[in-house]
Amino acid sequence: MGKQIAALTILIAVSVFVVMPYVWMLLTSFRTTREIMQSPGRMFPIDWTWSGYVTVITKSPFFSWFVNSMIVSISVTAAVLFTSTLVGYVFSKFKFRGKTALFWLLLATMMVPYQIMMIPQFLIINEIHIYDTLLALIVPELVTAFGIYLCRQFCDEIPDSLCEAAVIDGAGPFKIYGMVILPLLRPCMGALAIFTFLEVWNEYLKPLIMLNEVKRMTLPLALAFFSDAHSRDIGAIMSASAMIMLPATVLLLVLQKQFIRGIAITGMK
Amino acid sequence: MKSKWFVRAVLLPAVILFATFMVFPIVSGLVIAMFDYNPLRSENSFIGLSNFIKLFHDATFIKSLKNTLTFVFVTVALNITVCLFLSTLISSLRWGRLRSLFRVLFFMPCVAPLVASSTVWRGLYSPKYGLINNFMESVLHIPAINWLGTPAFVMPAIILFTLWADMGYNIILFSAGMDGIPSDFYEAAEMDGTNAIKKFFFITLPLLGRTMSFVVAMTLISHFQMFAQFQVLAGRTGGPNQAGNVLTYYIYKTAFQAKDMGYASAIAIALFVIIMIVTLIQQRASRVDWGY
Numbered sequence: 001m002g003k004q005i006a007a008l009t010i011l012i013a014v015s016v017f018v019v020m021p022y023v024w025m026l027l028t029s030f031r032t033t034r035e036i037m038q039s040p041g042r043m044f045p046i047d048w049t050w051s052g053y054v055t056v057i058t059k060s061p062f063f064s065w066f067v068n069s070m071i072v073s074i075s076v077t078a079a080v081l082f083t084s085t086l087v088g089y090v091f092s093k094f095k096f097r098g099k100t101a102l103f104w105l106l107l108a109t110m111m112v113p114y115q116i117m118m119i120p121q122f123l124i125i126n127e128i129h130i131y132d133t134l135l136a137l138i139v140p141e142l143v144t145a146f147g148i149y150l151c152r153q154f155c156d157e158i159p160d161s162l163c164e165a166a167v168i169d170g171a172g173p174f175k176i177y178g179m180v181i182l183p184l185l186r187p188c189m190g191a192l193a194i195f196t197f198l199e200v201w202n203e204y205l206k207p208l209i210m211l212n213e214v215k216r217m218t219l220p221l222a223l224a225f226f227s228d229a230h231s232r233d234i235g236a237i238m239s240a241s242a243m244i245m246l247p248a249t250v251l252l253l254v255l256q257k258q259f260i261r262g263i264a265i266t267g268m269k
Numbered sequence: 270m271k272s273k274w275f276v277r278a279v280l281l282p283a284v285i286l287f288a289t290f291m292v293f294p295i296v297s298g299l300v301i302a303m304f305d306y307n308p309l310r311s312e313n314s315f316i317g318l319s320n321f322i323k324l325f326h327d328a329t330f331i332k333s334l335k336n337t338l339t340f341v342f343v344t345v346a347l348n349i350t351v352c353l354f355l356s357t358l359i360s361s362l363r364w365g366r367l368r369s370l371f372r373v374l375f376f377m378p379c380v381a382p383l384v385a386s387s388t389v390w391r392g393l394y395s396p397k398y399g400l401i402n403n404f405m406e407s408v409l410h411i412p413a414i415n416w417l418g419t420p421a422f423v424m425p426a427i428i429l430f431t432l433w434a435d436m437g438y439n440i441i442l443f444s445a446g447m448d449g450i451p452s453d454f455y456e457a458a459e460m461d462g463t464n465a466i467k468k469f470f471f472i473t474l475p476l477l478g479r480t481m482s483f484v485v486a487m488t489l490i491s492h493f494q495m496f497a498q499f500q501v502l503a504g505r506t507g508g509p510n511q512a513g514n515v516l517t518y519y520i521y522k523t524a525f526q527a528k529d530m531g532y533a534s535a536i537a538i539a540l541f542v543i544i545m546i547v548t549l550i551q552q553r554a555s556r557v558d559w560g561y
Contacts, residue, residue, distance in 0.1 A: 003465070007358040008367075014355060015374050018433065022377070024400045025389045040398035041407065087283050096276045102284075109291045113494050113544060115520045115537040117294035119301060119530050123308065124289065140290035143283050163270060173275040202382035204497045209525060220382040224501065227388050234392060241385045248380040256373045259380075263438065264445040 025245075029053070029238035036234050052239030055230070061215045062243070065222040072137045072218055073200040079142045080196045081189055087143070088151025089181050093163055094173075103152075110145045114205070122209050136210035137218070141200065147192055150266060154188040155181060191262030194255065198248060219244050298534050306531035313531070320535035330536060332511050333519040334543075336424065340515060341492045341547075344428050348488060349481075352436055356443035357469055372444060376437030383434060387501035390430045391417065394502070417502055420512040427502050427513060431495065439484050446480030447473060482555040486548055493544045496521070516540045 024043065028036065029052050031045040039046070056062050090096075091103055125136045158181065166176045182189075207221040217225060223244050227237045252259055302320055306313045324330050359371050378386060393400045394416040402413035416426040454472050463471070474481075496517040503513025507522075516536060524533035 003361070004363060007361050011355070011358055011362075011371050015371065018375055018378065018436075020400070021386070021389050021393060021433070024393060028392065036398050041403050043400070043403075083283055086279050090276055090279045094270050094272065094276050096271075096273075096280075102280075105292070106287070109287075109295065111545075112295050113537065113541055115494070115517055116298040116534065116541055117291065119524050119534055119537075120294035120297040121290060122525075123297075123530075124294065126308075139286075143286045143290075145287075145291070148283075160270075167270065173270065173272045198380055202380075204382065204384045205521070208521075220384040220497070223382070223388060224384050234398065237388060238392065241388050244385045245381045245389075248382070249377060252373065252377060252380045256369065259376065260369065260372060260441055263376075263441045 022245075022249075025238050025242055029235060029242045031235050033233050033235045049235075052233070052235035052237075053243070055233060055236040056226070056240045056243060059230075059236075060222070060226055060240075062222075062240075064215050065217055065219050068134055068216060069201060069219040072134050073197050075138050076141045076200045077193055077197045079138070080144055080147045081193055083143045084147030084151045084192060085182060085185055085189065086177065087148045088153075088155050088185075089177055091148065091152045092155030092158075093160065093176075093181075106145045106148060110149070118205070118209060125210055131210065132212045132216060134216065134218075137200075137203075137206055144196075147196070150188060150192055151185060154185055158184050187261075187265065190258055191265045194251075194258060194262050195266060198251075201248060298537060301531055302534035302538055304531045306534075307528050308530060309528055316531070320532045321539075323532065324535060324539060329511065329514065329519060330516075330539075333507070333514040333516050334539075336511075336513070337493065337515045337517075337540075337543075340424060340428060340431075340495075341489060344431050344492055345485070345488050347428070347432055348436060348439060349485060351432065352439040352443055353474075355436070356440050356447060357473065359440070359444060360447045361465075368444075372437075372441055375440050378434045379437040381434070383495075383497035384501060386434055387430060387498040390426075390433075390498075391502055394426055417504070417513075418509055420508070420510040423503055423508040423513040427498055430498055430502065431492070434498070435488075435491075439488060442480060442484050443477070446477050449480075450476045478555070482552065485555065486551055489547055489551060490544060493517075493540065493547075 027043055027045060030048045030050070032047070032049055032051055035046055091099065121140060122131075125131050125140070130136045130139065162180055163176050166180050171179065202220060203218070204220040204224070207218045208224075211217055211221060214222075214225065223240055226240050230236050303315060303317055304313045305316050305319075355371075355375065359368050362368050362371075392398070394402075396402055396413045396415040396418070399416075401416070405411040406413055414422060416422045450473065454476065455468060458468050458472060494517060495515075499507075499513055499515050499518045500521075502508075503518075507514030507518065517540070520533050520536045520540065523536060524530050527533075
């Protein structure tokens with residue numbers, strides 16, 4: 001029992017460290033910058049105010065930024081789910097020439113840091129005239145090596161006899177994909193969806209390179225822009241940060257089980 | 270199964286996209302590094318290995334390389350130690366609800382965009398109104414430190430932030446690994462009267478080998494490529510006296526601000542080579558050839 005209490009005490013202390021930045025961010029977001037500067041040692045607002053949030057909404061195209069982030073994250077997630085399951089299925093259940101080589105090529109690209117390909121990617125995006133559009137963030141992400149790899153691993157666990165039985169029943173390859181493979185891939189698809197969405201939603205470097213115009217920005221890039229433009233208005237910066245951190249945090253709290261299982265699944269493969 | 274048309278119909282578009290946006294950029298990244306390449310110029314000349322030779326005489330490169338290595342090794346070592354310790358504590362809790370509560374709580378920073386959480390931490394570190402200095406002054410009676418404005422403190426500040434932001438992943442992976450260790454090992458040890466510390470070092474740690482090797486590799490690779498918090502916390506100039514400048518940030522600035530894309534590609538290749546070497550050494554060192 002004593003050991004349980006000791007463990008609990010340490011864990012609670014660490015939890016305070018983990019949660020504190022959130023608490024400080026929220027409390028500061030409800031203070032005016034003038035109040036912060038006049039009594040910097042205080043943590044709690046003297047006069048609670050929404051003025052920081054009002055600044056974010058009225059002085060920046062926050063709604064457009066949110067919509068941009070949504071468009072990019074949802075379309076990439078949907079596309080990655082579709083292409084990964086389909087290509088993973090082909091790699092797992094079909095025989096064709098060059099299969100091993102192609103799969104190794106896929107894996108090899110996962111080892112390369114983004115810094116090497118970002119310059120040519122930027123030049124290509126420019127060349128096909130989608131620089132400074134949301135397409136620049138969507139098109140290069142439609143097919144991902146990690147998604148294909150993950151789905152192939154899960155397809156490998158589906159017995160071939162299931163597919164063969166479907167073939168005997170007269171099902172074509174696309175019907176087998178829809179009727180046999182997809183339903184059995186659901187746990188893997190859940191994890192893949194959560195992580196793809198989060199990764200795209202949080203991405204900063206790619207938008208920084210690929211976007212220029214303010215109203216076309218996605219949220220993380222927009223926050224960097226906003227906090228530069230309003231660098232003296234701490235209350236507003238914390239309000240903007242809170243508004244950007246909120247969606248993912250709520251998603252985590254609602255889908256905790258899927259998150260935890262998802263990490264264990266994708267991490268252990 | 271065999272179906273030529275289906276395989277072709279699926280792979281053709283996938284391969285075209287993949288080749289255009291992954292394979293081709295990687296190959297051309299290697300090629301551009303051998304050019305004096307500026308996208309604004311119409312002619313760019315081939316200069317062979319000059320960009321790579323330049324690396325050895327470039328003080329900023331050497332400084333950011335040192336910073337990168339310090340950041341990666343210190344952060345990863347701390348991360349692994351702290352996460353192992355915390356996951357052991359969490360696993361020792363008897364109440365399942367409490368275990369998942371702590372796991373979710375520690376994971377919370379992992380889902381926030383790094384730009385947003387580093388913006389919050391820039392506020393926390395502020396010498397005037399920041400929570401950390403306020404705490405130090407009022408509780409510990411230490412005078413305020415300008416964390417992000419002092420060369421000696423920028424990197425520790427970024428390391429502390431990164432630990433906070435990234436612990437959750439490894440805690441969950443370690444916990445999953447610990448749950449996978451058969452309980453008979455612990456029961457046998459308890460019969461011999463082993464204490465908790467011995468159990469950790471003689472059972473948990475060795476039997477966690479495979480998870481450990483994977484987690485260390487992934488953490489190393491991801492930390493080499495971190496970017497956002499350096500731009501936010503060290504600032505656009507790389508921090509005071511370049512103390513917060515790292516390779517990823519130097520590559521970005523060289524490519525997109527100085528527009529010296531050839532040289533930026535050469536630095537990126539250097540980064541890749543360093544990641545490969547470190548990962549290979551780590552994989553060699555932590556080879557596990559047994560199972561249970």
